[in-house]
Amino acid sequence: MFGLGKRDFTLFLLVAVLAIFAPFILNPFPTDSAMAQFNAGYPDLMQRFVIFGILAIGFNILFGLTGYLSFGHAAFLGVGSYSAVWMFKLLSMNVIPAILLSMIVSGLFAVVIGYVSLRRSGIYFSILTLAFAQMSYNLAYSVLTPITNGETGLQITLDDPRLLGVSATADGGIPVTNLFGLEMRAYETVTMGPWEFQFSVGYYVAAIIMLASFYLSIRIFRSPFGMMLRAIKSNQNRLYYTGLNAKPYTLAAFVISGMYAGLAGGLLACMDPLAGAERMQWTASGEVVLMTILGGAGTLIGPVLGAGFIKYFENIFSKINDQVVHSWVSFLPDGIEDFVVGIIHPFVGKGWHLTLGLMFMAIVIFLPGGLVEGGQRIARRLRKRDGTKTETSTTPAE
Amino acid sequence: MGILEVKDVGKRFGGLQALSDVNLSVQENTVHAIIGPNGAGKSTLLNCLVGKLIPDTGSVMFDGQSVLGRKPYEINQMGISRVFQTPEIFGDLTVMENMMIPLFARRDGVFRLHAIQSVSAETDLITRAEAMLEDVNMLDKRHMHSASMSRGDKRRLEMAMCLVQEPRLLLLDEPTAGMARADTNNTIDLLKEIKATRPITMAIIEHDMHVVFSLADRITVLAQGTPLVEDTPENIKGHPKVREAYLGEHA
Numbered sequence: 001m002f003g004l005g006k007r008d009f010t011l012f013l014l015v016a017v018l019a020i021f022a023p024f025i026l027n028p029f030p031t032d033s034a035m036a037q038f039n040a041g042y043p044d045l046m047q048r049f050v051i052f053g054i055l056a057i058g059f060n061i062l063f064g065l066t067g068y069l070s071f072g073h074a075a076f077l078g079v080g081s082y083s084a085v086w087m088f089k090l091l092s093m094n095v096i097p098a099i100l101l102s103m104i105v106s107g108l109f110a111v112v113i114g115y116v117s118l119r120r121s122g123i124y125f126s127i128l129t130l131a132f133a134q135m136s137y138n139l140a141y142s143v144l145t146p147i148t149n150g151e152t153g154l155q156i157t158l159d160d161p162r163l164l165g166v167s168a169t170a171d172g173g174i175p176v177t178n179l180f181g182l183e184m185r186a187y188e189t190v191t192m193g194p195w196e197f198q199f200s201v202g203y204y205v206a207a208i209i210m211l212a213s214f215y216l217s218i219r220i221f222r223s224p225f226g227m228m229l230r231a232i233k234s235n236q237n238r239l240y241y242t243g244l245n246a247k248p249y250t251l252a253a254f255v256i257s258g259m260y261a262g263l264a265g266g267l268l269a270c271m272d273p274l275a276g277a278e279r280m281q282w283t284a285s286g287e288v289v290l291m292t293i294l295g296g297a298g299t300l301i302g303p304v305l306g307a308g309f310i311k312y313f314e315n316i317f318s319k320i321n322d323q324v325v326h327s328w329v330s331f332l333p334d335g336i337e338d339f340v341v342g343i344i345h346p347f348v349g350k351g352w353h354l355t356l357g358l359m360f361m362a363i364v365i366f367l368p369g370g371l372v373e374g375g376q377r378i379a380r381r382l383r384k385r386d387g388t389k390t391e392t393s394t395t396p397a398e
Numbered sequence: 399m400g401i402l403e404v405k406d407v408g409k410r411f412g413g414l415q416a417l418s419d420v421n422l423s424v425q426e427n428t429v430h431a432i433i434g435p436n437g438a439g440k441s442t443l444l445n446c447l448v449g450k451l452i453p454d455t456g457s458v459m460f461d462g463q464s465v466l467g468r469k470p471y472e473i474n475q476m477g478i479s480r481v482f483q484t485p486e487i488f489g490d491l492t493v494m495e496n497m498m499i500p501l502f503a504r505r506d507g508v509f510r511l512h513a514i515q516s517v518s519a520e521t522d523l524i525t526r527a528e529a530m531l532e533d534v535n536m537l538d539k540r541h542m543h544s545a546s547m548s549r550g551d552k553r554r555l556e557m558a559m560c561l562v563q564e565p566r567l568l569l570l571d572e573p574t575a576g577m578a579r580a581d582t583n584n585t586i587d588l589l590k591e592i593k594a595t596r597p598i599t600m601a602i603i604e605h606d607m608h609v610v611f612s613l614a615d616r617i618t619v620l621a622q623g624t625p626l627v628e629d630t631p632e633n634i635k636g637h638p639k640v641r642e643a644y645l646g647e648h649a
Contacts, residue, residue: 003516224502224520225513227491231499234490241448241486242559243474243503252511 019207023197030194043200049308050210051267056291056303058260064298065229071126072133076106076258078280080265085154085275092165093175095270106262114254140277153276202271296370305371320348401426407456416442417623429600431610434620440603449473477566485552489545497527500563530562550581570602
């Protein structure tokens with residue numbers, strides 16, 4: 001269906017259902033309960049899930065298929081954000097031209113960086129991309145200030161021209177990003193008993209774009225082009241002696257992947273119209289590598305899972321401070337309570353990176369295929385148990 | 399005039415003259431073997447034919463066109479396919495995928511951004527790939543992960559990948575090197591069958607005399623970077639110079 005095989009279509013349907021019902025799925029706890037802080041179903045965070053999902057899907061087309069590990073993908077994210085904000089400043093607050101420009105500019109950027117970096121492979125390629133990203137980051141902070149507004153970051157102001165829109169709204173405020181009048185920040189809260197669910201325009205716009213990106217990535221994975229990319233990872237020597245030039249293939253993958261990152265950057269700016277250089281920093285590049293490996297590089301759904309996993313940790317786990325931990329273990333005697341809190345302390349709140357790092361190490365060591373491999377192992381074990389059950393149930397009949 | 403004409407080719411690596419004054423003419427629809435002791439320059443010569451090395455002097459013409467200065471993928475597109483000493487296949491891919499890539503290369507050229515249509519929609523190419531696998535008795539292995547196969551099967555697959563491109567010249571670099579006797583005989587049978595069932599020109603570099611004498615129509619003996627003699631297998635067997643330079647030490 002839709003040009004997808006049966007299994008791919010099921011996978012796509014699953015992701016679509018998860019994305020559409022995310023406001024419910026991510027808010028399993030009643031608003032007043034103690035567990036409510038684990039709810040992730042608020043618009044800001046859900047938007048981040050899908051936007052970083054797009055970034056990771058694109059990164060996976062390059063890294064998962066060709067094996068070229070780019071350590072500078074945040075540069076495209078930043079370029080996309082800057083382009084989108086400039087579109088808001090110059091043209092209009094509609095998100096469509098902003099998204100288009102962010103994809104075009106990051107695509108051009110990727111052609112240049114890719115053309116140079118892809119002359120080398122392996123670690124040298126990674127270092128070259130890292131160097132380009134750090135260069136972009138530092139330029140954005142210094143000499144490119146007229147374009148990037150330096151440390152302050154690029155923002156929209158009341159005296160921007162906005163040729164097709166208005167510089168300021170009727171009551172003198174800064175106009176907000178919208179899709180033909182639908183404001184990105186608008187949301188509807190639905191109360192059902194003790195539960196509250198928020199449905200945001202911004203989230204659903206981003207989710208639809210994520211689904212489209214995911215669909216395109218499935219098509220690329222199953223296409224001759226995708227097969228060539230896997231062949232490049234497998235044996236470049238054989239590829240050259242089979243009459244194929246690996247260079248344009250890797251460059252095309254790099255550019256597609258860069259445009260995905262630009263799209264994600266543009267969407268970030270659509271949800272919150274400001275862009276700063278820190279979005280290009282190497283830690284941001286490292287984050288997308290983590291997302292992809294954590295979820296399962298080279299698998300279709302892995303990067304999306306990885307992105308969700310890391311963003312959940314970043315936003316939810318980091319909010320568990322000592323007070324919260326105290327309230328959990330308050331039933332213990334005072335001395336022991338302090339001791340227990342002292343042990344948990346480095347792993348939560350500001351220390352969430354430690355937990356994430358440990359989990360990352362555990363996954364890479366025990367599940368080299370990432371979360372997807374974990375899921376497959378569980379499914380296999382369940383199937384095996386089902387198999388033995390049916391066997392035992394048939395034996396009495398004999 | 400042969401399909402492959404090598405004229406006065408010389409190649410020097412530092413102080414070593416690896417090839418000098420090599421002249422060779424491979425006729426269409428024949429099997430031409432190049433033999434010689436270790437260090438005779440066989441592999442250097444082959445690398446000059448496929449674009450991996452550029453000779454210092456002389457010319458290499460394939461079907462009237464020079465191959466010198468062309469990239470390996472351009473030379474392949476001219477119609478020369480190559481089998482390596484150790485089988486080079488796409489180990490992470492299935493047997494069927496390994497077969498599809500050379501077919502796409504033949505149809506779409508060195509690069510085509512063919513990113514939307516599914517591979518499974520290419521029914522014509524799939525039929526051709528399956529027919530080729532059938533010819534080399536590997537159809538039952540088509541869903542196998544190719545890295546997990548035996549060396550003999552990898553060799554078979556590599557040959558199938560080259561043959562499915564319908565090359566005008568097939569170059570084989572010691573196709574039986576490191577193989578057990580049974581695998582060697584299988585490979586010889588496979589090559590004989592290929593030769594009998596389709597018009598094909600092959601140039602074989604080989605160490606194993608058994609292989610050479612069971613396949614070749616003509617043999618060139620290379621010693622110290624220069625062709626010693628070129629003749630039919632029968633004449634080569636009895637040639638005194640060859641016995642002295644090469645067969646003597648093996649007999």
